Amino acid sequence: MTVKEKQSRLLPLFKHLTSLTRDQLPVGLRDDRLKDVGHLPRGTLFSLFHAKHLEEATHLYEILYGAKDFDDLMHLLEQARNTVNEGMFVYAATVAVLHRDDCRGVTVPPIEEVFPDRFIPVETIRHADKEAAAHPDKDIVVEFEETGNILDPEYRLAYYREDVSINRHHWHWHIVYPATWRPEFMHKEKDRKGELFYYMHQQMCARYDCERLSNGMHRMFPFNDFHEELEGYSPHLTSLISGLNYGTRPDGLKLHDLHDVTIQDMERWRERIHDAIDLKMVHDHHGKEVAVDDEHGIDILGALVESSHESVNQGFYGSLHNWGHVLTARAHDPEGKFHENPGVMSDTSTSLRDPIFYRWHRTLDNLFQEYKESLSPYTKEELSFPGVEVLSATVKAKTDNVIITSMVESELELTHGINFGTDHSVKVKYNHLDHESFSYQIKVENTSGSTKHATVRVFLAPKYDELGNLLHPNDQRRLCIELDKFHKELKAGKNEITRNSVDSSVTISTLHTFDELESGVGVNENADEYCSCGWPKNMLVPRGNNKGMTFELFVMLTDWEHDNVGGKGSDNHMCDDAVSYCGAKDSKYPDKKPMGFPFDRRIDAHDIEEFLTPNMALTDVKIKFEG
Known part of the structure; x- marks a missing residue:
């Protein structure tokens, strides 16, 4: 069975879950494996944080994960959909599909399309419902309604x-x-x-x-x-x-x-x-x-x-x-x-x-x-990369070292999660933060006389506190956000590294909508659904302000031969998407260093210049919000 065929069988199970009745499939009609689920009532909110809810959900996803083959999984999913709590079903089904080997490349639709009511204000949904009822022969687009005001x-x-x-x-x-x-x-x-x-x-x-x-x-x-x-x-x-x-x-x-x-x-x-x-x-x-x-x-x-x-x-x-x-x-x-x-x-x-x-x-x-x-600060020796010097690091955008952010419009389809009684599209138009495209240009000199392999680590942090005072390095380190981390080969002599922000190791590469998955867009027989984990691309950098808020871009190169856990790339199914936040599926985390290195330990240096070593560079970057 192809990935596309599996995808088409799976998707209907995630439609209109908000409209299910509270009736459960009688115990006598259930597969024996599902006779001990369905304790959390349908029509109530499921919580991963509640011990009893999580216990039942775990039991369910382990049953689904243990299905004999894909056909058996579909059989269990179809019964579970008519038996267990709606939110629990989506959680357990997604865990099972994400991790089963026979579901590689199969993608569960985005949670915001399965349960739009968790993302869109009730006033907006009611408006959409009224518009759909009044115009059943038309596609509907309604505006996102605000949830508060400046009194808060x-x-x-x-x-x-x-x-x-x-x-x-x-x-x-x-x-x-x-x-x-x-x-x-x-x-x-x-x-x-x-x-x-x-x-x-x-x-x-x-x-x-x-x-x-x-x-x-x-x-x-x-x-x-x-x-x-x-x-x-x-x-x-x-x-x-x-x-x-x-x-x-x-x-x-x-x-x-x-x-x-x-x-x-x-x-x-x-x-x-x-x-x-x-x-x-x-x-x-x-x-x-x-x-x-x-x-x-x-x-x-x-x-x-x-x-x-x-x-x-x-x-x-x-x-x-x-x-x-x-x-x-x-x-x-x-x-x-x-x-x-x-x-x-x-x-x-x-x-x-x-x-x-x-x-x-x-x-x-x-x-x-x-x-x-409580841990000792990193020594200069632990921070250094002998023979490698970072000469400069520049953010390349319309203006060097200036990143423009703004609010942009997107639309969310509601009809897969909510039954409006129409075959036409019902969407919500909403605004969200985004930033212009940019890249890093990093100039490095390798004086070792031979080829080196480096891990390039890129962070961003505000330079000043809320009162306009220069942040002390030990305070600033807790505000450092990781923008990227990647492997680069350095030839002897001078090197220029260019990396686009869209390739970030923290952001999700692609997310397909329900409609795209139904039409087969993005279906790849060799893909891995794990790729849908990651921080959103549009939120990679902070908003900044209208004047242009000063941040510091920190670039550090470390010895990849010491960082590499081994075997990276040996698994053709491993997705390299967002490894900084999501790890590498079924593999070791692809970096031996502590997460957040070198900002995961206290910094005793009086200022950031005292902390820096030749394999690091610091650049002032302004983020300007145009909105």
Whole structure:
């Protein structure tokens, strides 16, 4: 069976899931393998962060993953669609399809087309519904309606938090790295999974602070006090499967104990993780001491904080990250007495919309940084690449070292996710941030007399803080966002490296819409669906401001012979897309260095010039927002 044939069989299962009835396929008619699923009711919101939801979802994706062949998988998927919770079905089906060898090249449609109600304000969807009903013989395009105004200072960042593409990225990353992934069952390892959890979310925090500075706002404050009053947030989203709006959190609410977790639990788990960092060791579930060392410590801590399957002791260190999401999502109705939907923090495809997401993840990142600060700073020897000197680094655009950003229009098709009772297209037109095309021109001299292989590392960071003061290198390092990382051969003598921003190792290369997948566009018999993981291209750089905000472009070349894990490129199915954030499927993470190197450890240098070595270059770059 060809990839195109498999694709055409799979796609209908993801259509109109918001219109399913709550009736379930009777147990007696189900495949025996599916008799123990369907506990979470249909018509309710599924949450990856809720332990009971995740337990059932894990059981389901392992059943689907274990199907005998593609026909057997389709049989199970068709029954599961009529049995389990709608959100759980999409999660489990996507995990299975993404990782099964007989589904290579098969692509699950974008989550924003499967569940548009998680991305588009309810007012806009109602407007679209009325227009479709009034003009059933026409294609409809409606305008995206605003979700707030300037009375809320945080609304200045709504364009970023509510961006369709970054919320899609977050949802998909948690598909690629399920917290409950069991290598012993799936027979595939997720290399450095705990460290990737740390690094991907650290980068999201850094990017958000860059965006705040671009808008003349202070960097975010962590959410350290579980008893403090919370800022409000109204998502203006409805859940079509439940008929209820996502919960709104008024200003001044506090977290409350839930049936499954208490505030005291959260404080106890956090203190135990602090102790583990201070003592440089954790206790596994047998009571054995496990060292939190320089090489594996961040991977161990990442698994502890997320509470993934790799956590050395879930019972003792708890589930700090996940329950933090659930507690904030239930703040408006902790006891469930009003039968309200949880807030957007309950879902990986919506949680980035809420300002509390970033404050919560800044708190978690502070834990990781506490560990990183305990490590010795990199020495000049560890940072250097003998025989290689970076002479200059330039951003090539319409104007050298100036990147223009702006708001551009896109459209989202709604009819695959929502049944409007028409055969015509119903779309939403919305604005999102984007930037002009640019490239890097890096001039390097190799004085070793022989060919060298280098890893080129490119970062960007704001130069000044919110008060206009020059950032100290140790503060600036936490604002460094990775733009690219790639391998380059250097001949003896002078070299000029050119690299386009579209080839970034952090961004997704291609994303096909539902219509494109139905028509066969982009179907490749040798492709790998893993390519749909990655940060969105349009959000690669921060917005900047109208005057032109000054950032520093940092370029560093390291010895690829020391960085390379071996075997890169040996797997013809491995997708090199966005490896910095998503790793390499079924392979080792393709870089031996710690993620974020060289900015993952404290910098004791008084200024950035003291930190630099000859294999590095620093260039002032202005980002100017035209909008």
